[in-house]
Amino acid sequence: MKKGTTKAVAVIFLILLAGIYYYVKLPAINIHAAGFWTFLILVIAAILVIYIFRRKLFRGQELKENKVVKGLVGLIFVVVAVYLVGTLLSSPIINAKKYQKLLTVENGDFTKDIKELSFDQIPILDKDSAKLLGDRKMGSMVDMVSQFEVDELYSQINYKDKPVRVSPLRYASIIKWFTNQSEGIPGYIRIDMATQTTELVKLEEGIKYSTSEHFNRNIYRHLRFSYPTYIFNELSFEIDDDGVPYWIAPVKKFNIGLFGGETVGRVVLCNAVTGETEDYAIEDVPEWIDHAYDADLLVELYDYHGTLKHGFFNSILSQKDCLKTTDGYNYLAIDDDVWVYTGVTSVNKDQSNVGFVLMNQRTMETKFYEVEGATEASAMSSAEGQVQNLKYKATFPLLLNIAGEPTYFVALKDDAGLVKKYAMVNVQKYQIVAVGNTVSECETNYLGLMEQNGIQVERDSVNAEKTETISGKIRKIAQGVIDGDSHFYLMLEGSDEIFDVSVVDFIDIIKYDVGQEVTLEYKEGENANVVLSLNGEKKETKSDDAQNEQQ
Known part of the structure; x- marks a missing residue:
C-alpha cells in the first residue's frame, strides 16, 4: 500500500473513531466542559498511537528521539496541565468571596410572603x-x-x-x-x-x-x-x-x-x-x-453563601458564622412559580434551625426567613411518634403558613408507601403535633392544640371559609373502621353528600339512628365531608399526653 494511501486510511480511521466517540458520549465543544478536555486528550492520544504504528516506532529509543512523538506527548501533558490548573484556579479555595456572592439572598417576611394555602393547593x-x-x-x-x-x-x-x-x-x-x-x-x-x-x-x-x-x-x-x-x-x-x-x-x-x-x-x-x-x-x-434552576444547584449555591462568609479555610477550621442547608428539601408553589424550600442550620448539625430559605427555580430569587425552631428531621420524628403503634414513616416536611404560624406539614405513609395520615408540627414549638386522617381534620386538631398552648389563632383562615352547616333527618347510616378508629357515615334527606363522624370525637353518634334530626358543621373532604360539630357539640382536640396515652 502506498504511503499516501496509508495516510489517508489513518486519517479516515481517526475521524471515524472520533465521530463514534462524539456520537456516543456527546461532549460539548466548549472549553468550560470537562468532557471536551477528555475528548481532546483522547484525540491526541489516538493520533499518537496511529503515528507510532504507521512508522513502526516500537523501540524505546526510536520513540524518545522522534520529534513528532515527543511533540504529541508534550501536547497531552500541556492539555492535562491546563485542565488541572484551570480546576484549581476555579475552585472555592482561592475564590471563596466570588463563590459566596454567586447567590443574592434577601430577608423575607414569613406571614407576608407565604400566604395560607387552600387544601387543593397543598401537595400531600x-x-x-x-x-x-x-x-x-x-x-x-x-x-x-x-x-x-x-x-x-x-x-x-x-x-x-x-x-x-x-x-x-x-x-x-x-x-x-x-x-x-x-x-x-x-x-x-x-x-x-x-x-x-x-x-x-x-x-x-x-x-x-x-x-x-x-x-x-x-x-x-x-x-x-x-x-x-x-x-x-x-x-x-x-x-x-x-x-x-x-x-x-x-x-x-x-x-x-x-x-x-x-x-x-x-x-x-x-x-x-x-x-x-x-x-x-x-x-x-x-x-x-x-x-x-435545578434544586440541587440552588442548594449548593446557598451552601456557598452560608459557609464562605469568612473565606474557605474558616469554613473548614474554625467555622465562624457558617451556616448550611439541612439534609433534604421540598417544593412550595407561590404565585405560579415553584420554590425550593429547605431549612438552614449551623455546620455543627445541631437539632435546631436558625431559619429557612425559599429559592425560585425559574429566577434564582432567594429569600431567608429567620424562624428558629426544630429541624425537619426532628419534626419527622415527632410526627412518627404520634403514630408509633402504626409504624408509619414520615415524608420530608413541607413548610406551610397555618393561621400565621410556621408549620411543618408531614404525610405519614405505611409500609406499602401509601399516604394514610397527615401531621402538622409547629416549627418553633415542635411539641405541638397534630395528626388527622385528612388534611382538614389535621388542621382542625392543630388549631385546637395551638389554642391550648396559648397561641392566638385566627379561625377565619383560607380553609376555615369552607366550613358549612347542614340540618336534616338521617336517611342512611353505616359504620366503618379506619386505622383502628370507628367512624359513622351519614346521609341526610335531600342531600347526596356523605358525612364522616368519628366516634373518637363524637361518642354520642352511637345513639343516633335513621329518622333522627341532626345539625352538622363540616368541611369538604376527599371522599366524605368531615364533621366538626354534631348538634352543637364541637369536635374535641386531644392534647399530646392524651394521644400518647391512647397509643
Whole structure:
C-alpha cells in the first residue's frame, strides 16, 4: 500500500473513531466542559498511537528521539496541565468571596410572603408516592402496559395554579421501541399532588423525542446536535398551559475561571412531539416554566453563601458564622412559580434551625426567613411518634403558613408507601403535633392544640371559609373502621353528600339512628365531608399526653 494511501486510511480511521466517540458520549465543544478536555486528550492520544504504528516506532529509543512523538506527548501533558490548573484556579479555595456572592439572598417576611394555602393547593404526595400512583395507573391501561412504562422523572410543576407532577411514558424495551417508534410515545402521566387524581393524558400525536428514544431522536443527542457548544444541566419534563409536553434544558454558565461558579445562563425548550427548539436567555424564560434552576444547584449555591462568609479555610477550621442547608428539601408553589424550600442550620448539625430559605427555580430569587425552631428531621420524628403503634414513616416536611404560624406539614405513609395520615408540627414549638386522617381534620386538631398552648389563632383562615352547616333527618347510616378508629357515615334527606363522624370525637353518634334530626358543621373532604360539630357539640382536640396515652 502506498504511503499516501496509508495516510489517508489513518486519517479516515481517526475521524471515524472520533465521530463514534462524539456520537456516543456527546461532549460539548466548549472549553468550560470537562468532557471536551477528555475528548481532546483522547484525540491526541489516538493520533499518537496511529503515528507510532504507521512508522513502526516500537523501540524505546526510536520513540524518545522522534520529534513528532515527543511533540504529541508534550501536547497531552500541556492539555492535562491546563485542565488541572484551570480546576484549581476555579475552585472555592482561592475564590471563596466570588463563590459566596454567586447567590443574592434577601430577608423575607414569613406571614407576608407565604400566604395560607387552600387544601387543593397543598401537595400531600412526595415523589415516591407519585411513582406508586403512576405505576398503578399504567397497570390499569391494558392497551398500553405491555408496550410502555412510566419514566421516573415526575417533575413537580405548577399547572393552572395547582401542584402537579408530570412524567412521560417510555418504551418498555428496545423491542417495543422498534414496534412503536414510528407513532411515538402516546402520552404522559399527570398527578394532582393535592387530590391524588392520576390521569394518563393521551396526545393526538405521539412524543417523538425522549430519553428512551435511540439514535438521532434521543433527546440528549437531538439537543447536542442542535447546540454543539452548550453545556446542559439536568433535563426536566414539563407541560405548558395547554398541556403540550416540553423538555426543559438549562444551559450552564461558569462565572469563575474555567470550571467554577456554575449557574444558568440560558434555557432551551424542546417540543417533545415535534422536536422544535427555542433558545432563551435566563431572564427571558416564559413564566410557565418551573425548572430553569435545578434544586440541587440552588442548594449548593446557598451552601456557598452560608459557609464562605469568612473565606474557605474558616469554613473548614474554625467555622465562624457558617451556616448550611439541612439534609433534604421540598417544593412550595407561590404565585405560579415553584420554590425550593429547605431549612438552614449551623455546620455543627445541631437539632435546631436558625431559619429557612425559599429559592425560585425559574429566577434564582432567594429569600431567608429567620424562624428558629426544630429541624425537619426532628419534626419527622415527632410526627412518627404520634403514630408509633402504626409504624408509619414520615415524608420530608413541607413548610406551610397555618393561621400565621410556621408549620411543618408531614404525610405519614405505611409500609406499602401509601399516604394514610397527615401531621402538622409547629416549627418553633415542635411539641405541638397534630395528626388527622385528612388534611382538614389535621388542621382542625392543630388549631385546637395551638389554642391550648396559648397561641392566638385566627379561625377565619383560607380553609376555615369552607366550613358549612347542614340540618336534616338521617336517611342512611353505616359504620366503618379506619386505622383502628370507628367512624359513622351519614346521609341526610335531600342531600347526596356523605358525612364522616368519628366516634373518637363524637361518642354520642352511637345513639343516633335513621329518622333522627341532626345539625352538622363540616368541611369538604376527599371522599366524605368531615364533621366538626354534631348538634352543637364541637369536635374535641386531644392534647399530646392524651394521644400518647391512647397509643
